[in-house]
Amino acid sequence: MKSNIHHFKKVFLVCFFEDKTRAQKLKLNLIINVEIIYLRYPKPYGYLLNVLELNKVLKEIKPDILHVHYATGMGTLGRLCNFNGLKILSILGSDVLLIPLRSKILKYLVTKNLENYKHLFYTSKFMKPSILKLYPESINKMTRLPYGIPNKFFKKKDEYNTNDKFVITIIKRVDPIYGIDIAIKVISLFKKWLKKSKLNNTYKYFELNIFGNGNYVKDYKNLVNKLDLEKEVNFKGFVDNSLVPEILSKSNLTLNLSRSESFGVFVLESQACGVPVIASNIGGLPETMLDNKTGYLVDPDNLEQILEKIKILYTDKKLNKQFSENARKFVKETYDWEKNSMKVYYKTISKF
DSSP states (O other): OOTTOSSOSOEEEEEEGGGHHHHHHHHHHOSSOEEEEEESSOTTTHHHHTHHHHHHHHHHHOOSEEEEEOTTHHHHHHHHSOOOSEEEEEEOSHHHHTGGGTOHHHHHHHHHHHHHSSEEEESOGGGHHHHHHHOGGGGGSEEEOOOOBOGGGOOOOOTTTTSSEEEEEEESOSSGGGTHHHHHHHHHHHHHHHHHHTOTTSSSEEEEEEEOOOTTHHHHHHHHHHTTOTTTEEEEEOOOGGGHHHHHHTOSEEEEOOSSOSOOHHHHHHHHTTOOEEEESSTTGGGGSOBTTTEEEEOTTOHHHHHHHHHHHHHOHHHHHHHHHHHHHHHHHHSBIIIIIHHHHHHHHTTO
């Protein structure tokens, strides 16, 4: 990479072989020249066993910057390697919010990793107190670098395809932490309200589409059957990131009812496509939307509150459209990848 950092001359992506598919997809989505290098030993022991392997790679490619992602495993590997250039660590969320709470050893490990890097990036304001608690001295070497949304996501909502049906979408891992069960229970209440209110003429029908895999798919399918929602709730399985804009463009509303989350990438992606969002008022999610302007922030434990917000966006098409326009504008002005995220990145590393 060029030392003046105005643009990258060459980027090497060093990762585990088991991440090959994800790495190759990432390469296809980037506009810069990327060469992928795979480490020999697999996770989790590879975080230690690949130290010599990584040293060999670094000696061969001679990078100006070593940018490591995640403060636990990869953070450890990056700390143990021999590198005299600019060493940066990106903190992503659970690595400082959850993992250090599991044991004193993990807390010590994460703290040592944070201490080793020249500069730290973190994604949300919500994370900052946790980082400072682990490593108070980081106050002078940390910068907020939120995820950015690339231009491909700024796809307008397909009004024609969403006139006949009200489509609610979730794209998350199927896991209790992401509140999939909450969404299903709220949809049950929504179905009962819709039948009672006789407002079926607003749309011909509605559906909740859940994209993602996880260990709880069977459990949540059983919940759907129990609540008699087989016709309304669909489990679509894993979806490639390249298809997300198209899916969102055909949605009227997205739900992000997480019980814990450091940052709302899905919330940003939804708004970039002009889709209003109902999200939990927890963690870093409030940073990623404008309450009462691009969607609604709710208490994930308050089913009635969530139901009321869905009812508003279902019955008031004019408001839904206004939220849609506000959402696209908000993300474009605040979270555009090139104009915001990369600008912060270049400005920060150019100081070294």
